[in-house]
Structures are given as structure tokens and as C-alpha cells.
Amino acid sequence: MIFPVSGRKVPILGKFTEKKMHRYRTHTCGELRKEHVDQTVKVSGWINSVRDHGGVIFIDLRDHYGLTQVVIDPSRPFYKGIEHWRVETTICFTGNVVARVPETVNPKLATGDIEIVADEMEILGESNVIPFLVAKDEECNETLRLQYRFLDLRRQSLHSNLILRSNVIARMRELMVANGFMEMQTPILTSSSPEGARDYLVPSRVHPGHFYALPQAPQQFKQLLMTSGFDRYFQIAPCFRDEDARADRSPGEFYQLDMEMAFATQDDVFEVNEDVLHKLFTEFSDKKVDDLPFVRVPFLEAMDKYGTDKPDLRNPLILQDCSEIFRDCGFKAFAGVVASGGVVKTIAAKGCADRSRKFFDDMIVFAQSVGAKGLGYLRWIDGEVQSPIAKFLSEDEIARLKELGQVGDGDVMFFIADKARTATEIGAAVRNELGVRLELIADDVFRFCWIVDFPMYELDDEGKVEFSHNPFSMPQGGMDDLLNKDPLDILAYQYDIVCNGVELSSGAVRNHSPELMVKAFEIAGYDKSVVEAKFPALYRAFQYGAPPHAGIAPGVDRIVMLLANEPNIREVIAFPMNQKAQDLLMGAPGQVEHKQLRELHLEIKLPKKVEQEMGEQA
RNA sequence: GGGGGUGUAGCUCAAUUGGUUAGAGCACCAGCCUGUCACGCUGGGGGUUGCGAGUUCGAGUCUCGUCACUCUCGCCA
Numbered sequence: 001m002i003f004p005v006s007g008r009k010v011p012i013l014g015k016f017t018e019k020k021m022h023r024y025r026t027h028t029c030g031e032l033r034k035e036h037v038d039q040t041v042k043v044s045g046w047i048n049s050v051r052d053h054g055g056v057i058f059i060d061l062r063d064h065y066g067l068t069q070v071v072i073d074p075s076r077p078f079y080k081g082i083e084h085w086r087v088e089t090t091i092c093f094t095g096n097v098v099a100r101v102p103e104t105v106n107p108k109l110a111t112g113d114i115e116i117v118a119d120e121m122e123i124l125g126e127s128n129v130i131p132f133l134v135a136k137d138e139e140c141n142e143t144l145r146l147q148y149r150f151l152d153l154r155r156q157s158l159h160s161n162l163i164l165r166s167n168v169i170a171r172m173r174e175l176m177v178a179n180g181f182m183e184m185q186t187p188i189l190t191s192s193s194p195e196g197a198r199d200y201l202v203p204s205r206v207h208p209g210h211f212y213a214l215p216q217a218p219q220q221f222k223q224l225l226m227t228s229g230f231d232r233y234f235q236i237a238p239c240f241r242d243e244d245a246r247a248d249r250s251p252g253e254f255y256q257l258d259m260e261m262a263f264a265t266q267d268d269v270f271e272v273n274e275d276v277l278h279k280l281f282t283e284f285s286d287k288k289v290d291d292l293p294f295v296r297v298p299f300l301e302a303m304d305k306y307g308t309d310k311p312d313l314r315n316p317l318i319l320q321d322c323s324e325i326f327r328d329c330g331f332k333a334f335a336g337v338v339a340s341g342g343v344v345k346t347i348a349a350k351g352c353a354d355r356s357r358k359f360f361d362d363m364i365v366f367a368q369s370v371g372a373k374g375l376g377y378l379r380w381i382d383g384e385v386q387s388p389i390a391k392f393l394s395e396d397e398i399a400r401l402k403e404l405g406q407v408g409d410g411d412v413m414f415f416i417a418d419k420a421r422t423a424t425e426i427g428a429a430v431r432n433e434l435g436v437r438l439e440l441i442a443d444d445v446f447r448f449c450w451i452v453d454f455p456m457y458e459l460d461d462e463g464k465v466e467f468s469h470n471p472f473s474m475p476q477g478g479m480d481d482l483l484n485k486d487p488l489d490i491l492a493y494q495y496d497i498v499c500n501g502v503e504l505s506s507g508a509v510r511n512h513s514p515e516l517m518v519k520a521f522e523i524a525g526y527d528k529s530v531v532e533a534k535f536p537a538l539y540r541a542f543q544y545g546a547p548p549h550a551g552i553a554p555g556v557d558r559i560v561m562l563l564a565n566e567p568n569i570r571e572v573i574a575f576p577m578n579q580k581a582q583d584l585l586m587g588a589p590g591q592v593e594h595k596q597l598r599e600l601h602l603e604i605k606l607p608k609k610v611e612q613e614m615g616e617q618a
Numbered sequence: 619g620g621g622g623g624u625g626u627a628g629c630u631c632a633a634u635u636g637g638u639u640a641g642a643g644c645a646c647c648a649g650c651c652u653g654u655c656a657c658g659c660u661g662g663g664g665g666u667u668g669c670g671a672g673u674u675c676g677a678g679u680c681u682c683g684u685c686a687c688u689c690u691c692g693c694c695a
Contacts, residue, residue, distance in 0.1 A: 055652030069655070087645090104653055112655085129646060132629050136644080136656070140629065142687055196695035216695080243694045369622080370691095470695040506695090568688095579688065 024092055024124075030066020034113050036097045041116060043068060044092040044124060046154065048135050050085040058115075059085065061093065062135075064159075069106070069115040070095070078121040088127035088134055088151070094120040146584040149575055161572050165560045168284055169236055172257055172556070175276045181232040181259060186221035188214060188238070194534040195471065198242035200252075208601040214240035214253075217553060219472070220538055222260040223510055226549040227541040234259040236556060242581075248502060248558055250569045251581035256505070257559075260551035266493050266509050269550045270294075270450060273497060277448065277504075277554070284563045287444050294448040294497075302451050307345075307428030309454075312501025313447035315435035319427045322346045325400050326417070331392035334376070337417040344417045345427045348405030352438055353379040353386075353412050363414070363433070370429040371422065376415035380407060389415075432501075446499055446562065454494040457487040457523065466524050469494045472538075473508040475520060482519045497554060499562060507552025514542045 024044040032041065045063035057072040057079075070093050072079060095118040106112030131148055132140045137157045145152045152158055173183065192199045192213035199213040215221075217239045225233045237258040245251040257276075261268055274292050281289045295313070302309050305318045323343045326334040334344050352359075360377060367375035378387045378401065385398055393401075405413045414430060416423050435441045456475050458468035465487045473492040475481050481490045493509035511517050517539065518528045531539050560572040570576040577583050597604065 049656070051654045051657050053652050053654065053657075054650065056654080057652095058654050058657080060655070067655095071653085074652075101653085104655085106655055108655080129628075131645095133644070133656095136629095138630060138644090141625095144629080193695075197693075219695080241694065244692085245688095246694090247689065249694075467695070472695080580686095 028065035029061050029063040029068040030110060032068055032097055032111050032114050032116070034099060037099045037114060039097050040094065040119075041097055042092065042094045043070070043116065044090065046134075047085060047087050047089050047091060047127075049087060052085065057085065059091075059093075061091070066111060067109055068111045069109070070118050071115050072118050072121075076118060076121075078118075086127055086129070088130050088154075089123060090125040090127075092122040092124055093118045142578070143584060146576070146578055149585045153574060158571065161560070161564045161566065162574055164284065164564055165556075165572055168280060168560055168563060169556065171280060171283065172236065172276065175279055176234045176257070176259065179232070179272050179275065181234040182230065183235055184225060184230070184233050185235065186215070186218040186225075186237070190215050190221075193220075195467075196241070200240045200242050203600040203602055205599050205601075216241050217256060218258055219470075220535065222258060222551060223472070223512075223538055223549065224541055226260055226262045226510075227512075227544070227546045229262075229547075231262045232259070237553070245577075245579045245581070247568050248561065250557065250573055250576050251579065252577050254569075255556040256553035257556055258551075258553040260549055262547040262549045264509075264548070264550045266452070266495060266550060269507060269509075269552055270296075270495075273552060273554065277497070277499075277559075280559065281446050281499075281563065285446070287446050289446045290448045294450055296450045296452050298453040299451055299455065300453070303424060307424045307426075307431060309451050309496060310498045310501055310503040311449065312432065312435070312441065313449055313498075314441045314445060314500055315431060316440055317347050317349060317431050317434055319345045319347055319424075319431060320404055322401060322404055322415070325397055325404070329393055329397050331376075331389050333374075334389075334415070334417045337419075341420075342418055343420045343423050344415055345423045346401070346405060346416075347414045347427065347431055347434060348407050349412045349414065349434055349438060350407070351410050353381050353410045355412075359437070363430070363437070366433050367416070367426060367430055370426055372416055372426045372430075373418065375430065376417070378413045378415075380409050380411050383409060448497065448499050451496040451498060452494075453491045454496075455488065456490040456492040456494075456520070459488070464525065467520075468492075469506065470508065471517075471521065471524070472510045474511045475516070479516055479519060482516065482523060487523050493550070495552070497552065502558055502562060504558055505552050505554040507550070509548070509550040512542055512546040512548055514539060517542070 022042065024042070026042045027036070029043055029045045032043075043061055043063075045061040045068075048060040048062035048067055050060075051058040055074050059070045059072065060067050061070050093116060095116045097114050098117055100106075100113060100115055130151060131144055132151070134151055134154045137155050140152075153162065176183070189202060189212040192201065192211065193216055196216050199216065202212040202214065204210045204212060215237075218235060218237050222233050222235075235258045237256050238253055239256055240253050243249070243251070259272070261272070270293065274294055278289055278292055281287070297305075297311070299309055302311055304321070305311070307319050321343060322345070323338045326344045327338045329335050338344060363377075364375045376387070376389050378385055378390060378398070380386075380402075390398070401413060402408070405411070407413055414434070416426050416430060418426060453476070454473075455468050456473065457465050460466045469492065473494045476491040476493055477485065494506070495508065496506050497504045511520060518531055521527070521531050557569050557572055561569050564572055566572060575583065575585065577588075582588065
């Protein structure tokens with residue numbers, strides 16, 4: 001579309017240049033300028049707006065490329081030819097391009113120097129009264145938008161988001177090819193993967209009782225391509241996962257810039273991705289992008305300082321541990337937590353001591369809403385420490401806190417006391433909330449970081465050792481670590497790339513050794529037969545000379561979402577599903593004919609509740 | 619499955635402490651208007667306040683249930 005969107009560079013539009021007299025158009029609605037004056041032209045598009053002066057009628061005609069004003073004089077035969085000049089009707093005009101007199105030039109339009117005086121008119125497709133305004137990007141009921149997605153997509157905001165998406169993907173391909181990658185396709189109908197999210201299943205007609213699964217990612221295929229000697233693979237890969245929606249997670253399907261590199265180290269993967277991401281974010285946004293190389297933060301440090309493995313580095317606040325200072329203090333609530341093995345985390349926030357009582361009360365309410373028992377704080381005002389808990393603390397304890405937080409007059413320290421894991425989670429949430437409420441988060445920058453050195457294993461709820469990420473990752477110390485280290489201390493060559501607190505992707509150096517694979521699974525409680533049964537292709541392929549390889553798969557939708565400055569991923573997807581994974585336009589998922597079920601050897605057994613409801617309807 | 623928010627005209631929203639016939643802008647319909655560009659002016663139609671109960675003399679407003687949308691926890695190798 002023609003309109004610049006603030007905070008984003010104007011997308012580059014494709015060129016349409018048809019100059020011969022054509023059935024529908026000689027020019028687009030974004031194309032005509034002063035140099036076209038006196039030419040006879042034909043344009044087609046949608047009626048964006050109508051200004052009927054009783055005599056002369058002005059119509060703004062809109063297409064993909066822009067807006068052009070068409071003038072209809074009362075003397076024209078078609079002046080009264082149609083009953084309504086209804087917006088969103090598609091229509092074709094033939095006429096002369098004339099220069100507008102200086103007073104009537106419209107500087108807001110690229111075509112504002114000229115207008116077309118219509119000689120002929122043809123209605124191409126009449127529009128009913130539209131359910132919401134297309135010409136105006138105002139908030140609108142989400143259900144309605146999804147039901148009339150074809151109209152929603154005509155609107156400036158969505159339309160330009162999808163142009164941006166197309167341009168970003170085109171550039172991705174260029175950059176990947178320039179980095180020596182080749183694009184390949186992998187199957188959509190494949191086998192169910194044993195771990196990960198829930199699969200979408202497709203029943204087989206030929207093999208009763210057997211199912212295909214849609215790939216959650218082309219993970220195993222790309223590793224197989226590495227063993228097949230393709231050196232650098234990429235794909236704009238559709239991924240299907242049956243998981244519940246979030247603002248940054250569309251249900252059902254999404255796209256990854258999937259890539260894998262043979263004979264590659266972690267640093268090789270970082271180098272390629274830094275090149276691609278830095279160029280994409282620099283070229284498609286006006287925001288400042290971190291210089292290369294991006295910061296690398298070990299997982300444990302990230303958890304320690306930010307309480308999360310996807311920190312928003314725009315937020316300058318950090319968590320600090322101050323358990324020892326409170327261990328023997330007079331504030332029994334905190335001392336008690338430390339005595340029972342918990343921790344006290346603090347966040348030092350500068351310059352907010354003069355905030356209102358309501359600010360601090362609201363922060364406590366927020367902390368409680370994310371599971372905190374409370375939120376302590378100390379305020380330094382006019383050389384005094386003010387706080388409900390100050391009277392329980394000695395001067396020495398307060399001095400040590402002041403030293404830890406590097407705070408002084410006008411500053412505040414917040415405290416969260418809980419079991420380590422809970423305090424970390426709450427700390428992360430409080431850190432974010434403080435960042436927002438204190439307006440510490442710059443909105444004109446993209447801050448990237450790599451999170452590295454993820455643990456290979458973690459304990460599940462029942463205290464059993466399990467893979468903490470994917471089982472294909474290479475343990476950092478190889479067989480030596482697997483044999484000799486406490487599993488929970490083993491690190492993996494596993495990494496995430498994070499931008500402004502959004503996890504763009506996980507990746508890893510893969511475990512390409514059958515022996516290491518068997519041992520790694522053994523530690524997680526699976527014997528060799530499980531590896532053979534669950535990953536037959538990879539396990540077999542790795543017996544025949546597998547190259548060391550590594551990869552990653554940044555989320556395309558999330559990248560575009562960040563570039564488009566959209567808070568919701570639906571705004572960068574042409575036909576998204578709603579939160580309940582329904583396509584309201586196409587009516588998916590839907591019921592199918594009995595014949596289809598019979599062919600697939602399927603019978604439907606509904607949950608009791610659904611069965612009752614359907615009975616009531618019938 | 620759990621928690622929060624929202625639900626009033628086709629759309630976006632308003633409606634004081636529970637109190638008259640639920641209003642406005644846009645859209646729609648009719649009329650007027652020859653230089654507007656979100657044209658303007660006059661008039662009109664359009665509402666089971668998501669749905670169902672309850673409290674009350676009286677409910678858009680309070681309570682409970684339910685449905686829808688959304689954010690979120692769980693889930694997401």
C-alpha cells in the first residue's frame with residue numbers, strides 16, 4: 001500500500017507496468033503522475049470512498065498499489081447509471097489524466113497531482129454493505145475480522161504487513177543463498193514424532209489403523225540431508241503443532257527459516273544467523289539493531305540475572321541474590337525463607353523512590369497476581385530509608401543491601417523471598433512489570449542475545465532425569481561427560497536466539513554419534529531399543545558416516561511480527577486461526593461425510609458432554 | 619483444564635450511586651449540494667444491552683450460571 005507506517009520502512013512494492021490498452025487497466029492506482037497528463041488511461045480497483053457533491057462526484061479508487069481520484073461529471077451517461085456508488089465495489093474507469101489546479105492538489109496522495117476524468121465506467125463486482133470499514137484501520141471485533149478475512153486483508157495495516165512479510169521472506173532466501181545454502185523441500189505427510197508437542201494426525205486409507213503426522217519441524221529430515229552430503233540446507237518450512245495459542249504463537253501451523261550446516265560448530269551457526277538477522281532487521285526497520293556479534297549469555301547467568309531464558313535486554317533491571325544478607329536478619333518472614341532453603345532476590349530500581357503509594361501498592365498486587373506472597377521494598381528518600389520492613393533490619397544489613405544494589409538517594413530496592421524456582425519466576429515477571437511501569441524499555445531498538453550452554457538434562461516433576469531440550473543435542477564434554485558427570489551438570493551445545501524478550505528460535509549442535517546417542521538416552525532412562533524404535537532413520541543413518549552438523553530455525557512469523565511492530569502474530573498471517581484453532585472463514589475443522597470416515601476405517605466416539613449437546617441440537 | 623479482561627445499533631464507543639423513552643460518531647436509507655479528498659448539510663431506519671436465572675418497586679449497571687472473543691498458566695523435543 002502507499003501509506004508509510006510509522007516505525008517501519010515503507011515496503012517495496014512489486015512493479016506493475018502494463019502500457020498497452022488492456023481489458024482492465026493501463027495503469028495501477030498508485031502510478032499516475034504529472035507526466036501522464038493528457039493520456040487516456042484505464043484503471044480498475046475498489047471504491048475506497050465517494051464524495052458526491054450533487055453535481056460532480058469524486059471517487060477514490062484503490063488497488064494494491066495506491067489510490068487515485070476519479071472525477072465524474074454530471075454530463076457523463078453513467079452518472080445516474082448505478083444506484084449506489086457503494087464502497088468496496090470493484091469498478092473500471094477509462095478517462096483522461098488531468099493536472100489538478102494547485103489549490104486542489106492532495107499532498108497526502110502519491111497520485112495527488114493528478115486525477116482521472118472518467119469517460120467510461122464498468123462495474124466489475126458489486127459489493128454488499130460491508131460489515132466493517134475497510135478504508136479506516138480501526139479496532140474491530142476479532143471474530144468478524146476472521147470471518148471476513150478477505151476484507152480485513154484489504155485494510156492498510158494487514159495489507160502492508162503481508163507485503164512486508166513477502167519482502168522479508170524474499171530477502172531471507174537471497175541471504176541464505178548468498179551464504180551458500182540450498183533450499184530443499186521435505187515431506188508434509190510424515191511419521192509421528194515421539195516427543196515434543198502433540199502431533200496433527202492424518203489417517204491412512206491404505207493402511208487401516210495407521211496414521212501420518214504433520215511435521216512439527218523438519219528436524220530429522222534436515223539431519224538426514226546432512227548425512228546425505230548436502231552441506232548447507234535451508235527451507236521456509238511449515239511446522240505443525242497441536243498446542244494452545246498465545247499472542248506470539250498461532251495455533252496449528254507456523255513457519256521457520258529452517259537451516260542445518262554440515263561440519264559446523266556452534267560459532268558457524270551464530271555467524272550465519274547474525275549476518276541474516278542483522279541484515280533483515282536493519283533493512284526492514286528503522287529501529288537500531290545491536291552491533292555484531294550479538295551478546296552471548298550462558299543459560300545459568302540468564303536465569304540468575306533475568307529469571308528467564310528469554311530476557312528482554314532493553315530492560316536495564318537485573319535480579320540479584322541477597323539471601324545471605326537476610327539469613328540472620330530480624331525480618332522473620334525473609335529469614336525464615338532463607339533458613340528453609342529459599343532465596344531472597346532483589347531488583348534495584350533507580351530514581352523511583354518518589355513514586356506514589358499507589359505505585360508500590362500496585363506492584364505488590366501485581367507480584368501477588370503472579371504467585372508472590374508479597375513484594376518487599378526499601379526506599380531511600382532524603383538520606384532516610386523508608387519501608388515497612390526497615391525497622392526489622394540493622395544498619396549494617398541496610399548498608400550491605402545498599403552496596404549490593406549500588407543505590408542511593410531516590411532509589412528503591414524490591415525484594416522477593418521464596419523457593420528458588422518460584423522467586424526466579426516471580427522475579428522475572430516483576431522485572432518486566434517494573435520495566436514497563438517505569439518506562440525503562442526503549443521501543444526504538446532491537447536487542448539481541450544468544451542464550452548458550454543449556455543444561456542437557458533436568459529433573460521432571462517426579463524427580464526423574466529427562467532431556468531438558470531436544471535429545472538430538474550434543475553434550476559439550478562428549479562421552480567423557482556422559483560417563484563421569486552428574487547428569488544435571490552436563491551442558492549441551494544448545495542455544496536460543498532472543499530478540500527483545502521474544503524467543504526467535506532454539507538450535508543445537510547435533511549429536512551425530514550413535515554411541516553418544518545411546519548413552520545420552522540411557523541417562524534419561526531409555527535403552528538402546530528405544531532409540532532404534534523411535535528414531536530409526538537417524539539412528540541407522542548415523543551408522544554410515546555422519547558429518548558433525550548443527551542448525552537452528554528462527555521463527556518467520558515472529559521475525560515479521562517484530563519488524564511490523566505488531567503485538568499479535570495474527571497480524572502478520574494472511575489466514576490465521578482463532579485461539580481455539582478454528583478457521584472461521586473456511587469453517588475448519590469441520591465434520592466429514594460418513595463415506596470418508598469409512599474409507600479411512602475410522603469411527604467417531606464423542607466425549608459424553610459433546611454427545612449430549614449434539615443430541616440437544618438435533 | 620485453571621485464572622484475568624471484554625461483551626450495549628452493522629462497526630467503534632458512551633450511559634453518574636441501580637432510576638424517564640439506552641445515546642454519539644462512522645456505516646446504511648431518503649433528500650439537498652459542481653472541487654471535495656475521512657466532503658458538507660437535513661431527515662430517517664436500526665437495540666431481547668451475548669444468553670439464562672436471581673436480588674430489587676425498578677437491572678445495561680449488582681449476584682450466580684453459561685456462551686463467545688481475548689490475554690495468560692498448564693502445554694510448547
